[in-house]
Amino acid sequence: MVQVCHTCHDDKFKQWDTSVHAALVTNGNPTAPICTSCHSPHTMIKGAAAAMDTVPCKTCHGAIFIAYATSVHGVLRTSGVAQAPLCFSCHGAHDVRVPSAGAGRRDVCLGCHTEALDSHRAWLPNVDLHFGVVSCPVCHSPLAKRVVDLILYDSATQKETRQPVGIPRFKSLTSSATTRPGLDPTTLMTLLSTLDSQGVEGKTAIRGRLEVSTGIEDHELTIATQAISNCDSCHQEGSAAFQSVVVSVAGPAGIPIRYDANKEVLSSALSIDSIGGFYAIGGTRITFLDVLLVLALLGGIGGPSAHLAARWTFRRFLNGPPREPPREPLHDPPHWQPKG
Numbered sequence: 001m002v003q004v005c006h007t008c009h010d011d012k013f014k015q016w017d018t019s020v021h022a023a024l025v026t027n028g029n030p031t032a033p034i035c036t037s038c039h040s041p042h043t044m045i046k047g048a049a050a051a052m053d054t055v056p057c058k059t060c061h062g063a064i065f066i067a068y069a070t071s072v073h074g075v076l077r078t079s080g081v082a083q084a085p086l087c088f089s090c091h092g093a094h095d096v097r098v099p100s101a102g103a104g105r106r107d108v109c110l111g112c113h114t115e116a117l118d119s120h121r122a123w124l125p126n127v128d129l130h131f132g133v134v135s136c137p138v139c140h141s142p143l144a145k146r147v148v149d150l151i152l153y154d155s156a157t158q159k160e161t162r163q164p165v166g167i168p169r170f171k172s173l174t175s176s177a178t179t180r181p182g183l184d185p186t187t188l189m190t191l192l193s194t195l196d197s198q199g200v201e202g203k204t205a206i207r208g209r210l211e212v213s214t215g216i217e218d219h220e221l222t223i224a225t226q227a228i229s230n231c232d233s234c235h236q237e238g239s240a241a242f243q244s245v246v247v248s249v250a251g252p253a254g255i256p257i258r259y260d261a262n263k264e265v266l267s268s269a270l271s272i273d274s275i276g277g278f279y280a281i282g283g284t285r286i287t288f289l290d291v292l293l294v295l296a297l298l299g300g301i302g303g304p305s306a307h308l309a310a311r312w313t314f315r316r317f318l319n320g321p322p323r324e325p326p327r328e329p330l331h332d333p334p335h336w337q338p339k340g
């Protein structure tokens, strides 16, 4: 059916063809959209797809639309602020991608909020690191439940590891995750070596990121004064943010599949090597980072120099092996561009 439209709308077709929706269609998903799911072919009304009331995404992603409509952006959009984003401003209309891939989410937000890096720097030490490992909604959807997402990826291609098909071992390993308390450190290690023996190009590595627990919560963004600014909400022994852990791989159409994991994987000597770059301060083991945090706080949150000095002083003592560079390239090209 898309070929009918392809004849005249080559550009839109090509964009759609790269989307997660097209991948789903190719994989035989009967509910994924083709052109006519979003553009009624007979009642084509100019601009309908771009209006709040008739945006096609809401027919299939209804719960997300409701969360969005009451978010700071949705409320602004309803009240006529045209610069406030609607679904396709962040996701694209045709070339819809899986949002968690790479640095896409952060970059799309920063595409409009160009001043955000500087404004956060005024109170948050090491903004690049925080923005790299904490997704924006973690602080800006303050009521959301937070999870540590350990994303498996191929260190050679830097792409999310695909869930292998037809490997019984993988199934039996991850099925331990469907029953509480989920993947334990030993099983995670076995999983990594199983994946490595299945012909990935590099070594399977782990990139840790603090995220919200559901796609709905990603859209519950509030006004900035309600955002989480309290350092303790993350940097405290037993912080709620580090109590839930998931391990994720990419499913057949690239959509992440999350498996529950035991929170011990964050601190176990077995898995620490592979999780290296992600220190869940307080919640786990890095006492010296806690000391740094106290110093940063004593020096005043606005005193990055105290923080730097502290880092310099404690450099040599920071636990064990040298820190790896940030897991995510911080300045890679944006994945998606915001519209307009």
Ligand code: HEC
Pocket: 002, 005, 006, 009, 012, 013, 014, 016, 021, 033, 034, 035, 036, 037, 038, 039, 049, 050, 055, 056, 057, 088, 093, 094, 339
């Ligand atoms: C998932 C929903 C969805 C699918 C599938 C989809 N579109 Fe769209 N389309 C939209 C939205 C939303 C807009 C408005 C976007 C905007 O204003 O930036 C739009 C806009 C357009 C426009 C108007 C462009 C413009 O610049 O005003 C054309 C033409 C179009 N789509 C054609 C197609 C064709 C052809 C296909 C199939 C290959 C297709 N669309 C598939 C959602 C979709």
Ligand code: HEC
Pocket: 004, 005, 006, 007, 008, 009, 035, 036, 039, 041, 044, 045, 046, 047, 048
């Ligand atoms: C014979 C050529 C032709 C075919 C086939 C065709 N279109 Fe169009 N379409 C056009 C032209 C011409 C326009 C007007 C473009 C303009 O105003 O710049 C248009 C406009 C549109 C618009 C823009 C309306 C708006 O909001 O401005 C959409 C959306 C669209 N077509 C979708 C489709 C879809 C979906 C299909 C397949 C079911 C399709 N078209 C098939 C020629 C075609």
Ligand code: HEC
Pocket: 020, 021, 024, 029, 031, 032, 033, 034, 037, 038, 056, 057, 058, 059, 060, 061, 087, 088, 091, 092, 093, 094, 096, 097, 098, 099, 100, 215, 255, 256
């Ligand atoms: C006809 C139904 C339909 C429409 C319309 C539709 N989608 Fe989807 N979309 C799906 C299905 C089915 C999936 C597969 C995942 C799922 O079941 O939620 C999906 C997946 C996605 C994903 C990836 C999900 C993930 O977990 O990473 C995104 C992002 C997305 N859609 C955005 C949009 C946007 C933006 C629009 C409007 C421009 C839209 N969709 C319109 C059916 C639709």
Ligand code: HEC
Pocket: 057, 058, 061, 064, 065, 066, 068, 073, 085, 086, 087, 088, 089, 090, 091, 098, 099, 100, 101, 105, 137, 211, 214, 215, 216, 218, 219
């Ligand atoms: C301000 C930017 C923004 C807007 C506007 C937006 N989204 Fe999202 N969307 C995101 C972010 C950020 C994520 C989280 C990505 C993640 O965690 O992987 C996301 C995730 C998703 C997902 C995947 C959910 C999942 O289960 O992982 C879907 C589907 C989706 N959005 C659809 C929509 C639809 C439909 C709309 C319009 C009602 C919309 N989005 C509006 C930024 C936006």
Ligand code: HEC
Pocket: 106, 109, 110, 113, 115, 116, 119, 120, 124, 130, 131, 134, 135, 136, 137, 138, 139, 140, 224, 225, 227, 228, 229
């Ligand atoms: C550690 C928590 C945290 C993270 C992560 C975070 N923010 Fe914020 N953000 C806040 C707080 C707290 C405020 C309010 C500060 C104030 O009241 O001055 C704020 C303010 C804002 C504002 C309004 C003021 C301004 O800077 O223009 C925007 C927009 C914003 N953030 C966007 C983002 C984006 C985009 C991201 C992700 C790239 C992000 N934030 C990540 C906590 C966070």
Ligand code: HEC
Pocket: 072, 073, 076, 081, 083, 084, 085, 089, 090, 105, 108, 109, 110, 111, 112, 113, 136, 137, 140, 221, 222, 223, 224, 225, 338, 339
């Ligand atoms: C298409 C542009 C656009 C995109 C993309 C976008 N925003 Fe916004 N956002 C706005 C506009 C416009 C406002 C209202 C004016 C303002 O406060 O800057 C706003 C307001 C906000 C506010 C409230 C600011 C306050 O002062 O209370 C927050 C928080 C915010 N956005 C976070 C995000 C996050 C997080 C993302 C990515 C998931 C994002 N925005 C993506 C345009 C955008």
Ligand code: HEC
Pocket: 123, 124, 125, 126, 129, 130, 133, 134, 138, 139, 210, 228, 229, 230, 231, 232, 233, 234, 235, 241, 277, 278, 279, 280, 281, 289, 292, 293, 296, 297, 301
């Ligand atoms: C939403 C959770 C969250 C909040 C709120 C938060 N942080 Fe962080 N912070 C993190 C995470 C996650 C890391 C990265 C840990 C890692 O990679 O080792 C981090 C890293 C750090 C580091 C270590 C940086 C380095 O160079 O290694 C310092 C210092 C720090 N945060 C201070 C603060 C201060 C001060 C505040 C309050 C103004 C704050 N954080 C608020 C989650 C948070």
